[in-house]
Amino acid sequence: MKKLVLILTFLISFCFSQEVQELTWPKGDTFLTFLDSHKISQSLYFNLEKEDKELCSEITAGITYHLLLDTDNTLKQVLIPVSEDIQLHIFKKDDGTYTFQTLPIKYDEIEETLVLEINHSPYLDIIEKTNNKDLANELIRAFSASVDFRGMQKGDHVVIKYKQKVRLGKYFGQPEIIGALVEVNRKKNYIFRNLNDDKYYDETGKSLTNFFFKTPVRYKRISSKFTKKRYHPVLKRYRAHLGVDYAAARGTKIYAAADGKIIFRGRKGGYGNVIIIQHKNSLRTLYAHQSKFRGGLKVGSRVKKGQLIGYVGNTGLSSGPHLHLGLYKNGKAIDPLKIIKVTKSKLQGSEKTKFLAYTKKVSNELVSSIEKIDLLKPVKLERTASATQINPRKI
Ligand SMILES: [Zn+2]
Incomplete structure (x- = not known):
């Protein structure tokens, strides 16, 4: 009897194991905790390029993702959307190791x-x-x-x-x-x-x-522009960068791009030390890789356009110091440079x-x-x- 139950359990798990599961990303989970929970080495993340590390920090709680388990209940593959255009794809190779890539979302x-x-x-x-x-x-x-x-x-x-x-x-x-x-x-x-x-x-x-943004930092150059989805012909893969990188010396002051309220202040995976400000018109700005925050600011603090909020650094990744500025409208990443360059309220x-x-x-x-x-x-x-x-x- 015991044997029969075992066989049945096995059969049931076998039948269902190959089905794609539709899941909701839980609050508090990050890309790294996801790897841990599926016993995948964190080196998969630490070996990623800077752009991809940043993309991993774009995972938001509540999104729907799809997961497929192998017959032994280990992860076979997973697709996690990070924007309306790009999703993260992790899959198991024949030798049992895992590979990461970014794929376009088809719609x-x-x-x-x-x-x-x-x-x-x-x-x-x-x-x-x-x-x-x-x-x-x-x-x-x-x-x-x-x-x-x-x-x-x-x-x-x-x-x-x-x-x-x-x-x-x-x-x-x-x-x-x-x-x-x-x-x-x-x-x-x-x-x-x-x-x-x-x-x-x-x-x-x-x-x-009527929203007018101020460039939040005195920068040396723009080291990476905004791209929703771009196919890299040499690397033969898709890449995305959901913000603008301003290269600046460590410790350079970062200012709020517009009036608003701080809704996040802390570590955010590949983005390192992050402040997120909620503005009117359902807009948010995100300031990443800060070496430190200005003292006295906390979640709920109101800030004015041009007010000091923190200092440039390179927390969250290993490349040089810069400010990654993200801009989101209704949660969707848009190009900050498109907004910042427009200062007039009337077209001419x-x-x-x-x-x-x-x-x-x-x-x-x-x-x-x-x-x-x-x-x-x-x-x-x-x-x-x-x-x-x-x-x-x-x-
Ligand atoms: Zn960036």
Whole structure:
């Protein structure tokens, strides 16, 4: 009997061991604790290049990752996403040792135009129609500076032209609004995303997202720029760098790039000593590899743009001292240099002319989407009382 149970247990584990598990990355776990829990040598991490070490620190609690165990319950392979474009892949070779690589994430991207007639509120109506909470949040955020949603009336329209990534049959990553129209008491308000700086502007080319960043360090040179995903033809592999590296002498002062609140201060794997600041507009900045923090700052401290927060170092990796600056919008890494170089709140010159022509095209599309649904609406036949009703007073 005992033998039979053993065989059964073995069979069950055999049948299930080859299935890919979908798991959620637990809070507090890091790349190194993951290696430890699967009895994989930490040298796999310590032998990585600087860029890859930094990527390992981009793993965030709560993300979904996929894992496949071998028949002996050791790790066969795992795929851990670190951005919307790149995932870490660890797999066991025939000799039992492990290899690390970064792989692109495959997804489809759909472009859609959503047209709504307001019934409850834009937020609830978007979710009801699309089940896309991220899209509802992004629309509210995008219009927060220019529209008071409380003035909306039933029957006002919302039109959103946007891109959405889809992966394994689910929405994936943050939706990107190309342009949107919101009617408030039938008055049309627009926003358009400028691809050059990722900001929203109105139809006159005025910026609606007032965030201005200051370069946080006096640097010698930029030693590594932002790359979402790049194929290295010589190394024949994918690489990514989700921030900007400013080379500077050890001890150089680091300043907050904008006003905000400190939400993290401590060690963060390959990023070493890190401070993360939460700003408005769902933006965060991350300052890595600091030799030390300025005293008196803690999680919850408010900081002003240009305020000293720490000092350049090379904690977290072995290459020279530099500041790695990360910038995140809704948790998604974006290029800090695109934001830092823009200091004006209004587009000018040829950039403005080009952008206005583009907004004209998009706004025409948005407006014609409303006209299309109005045409499709069944015409409500109402009995006109005046024709049949007799006004007794006139008799
Ligand atoms: Zn870096």
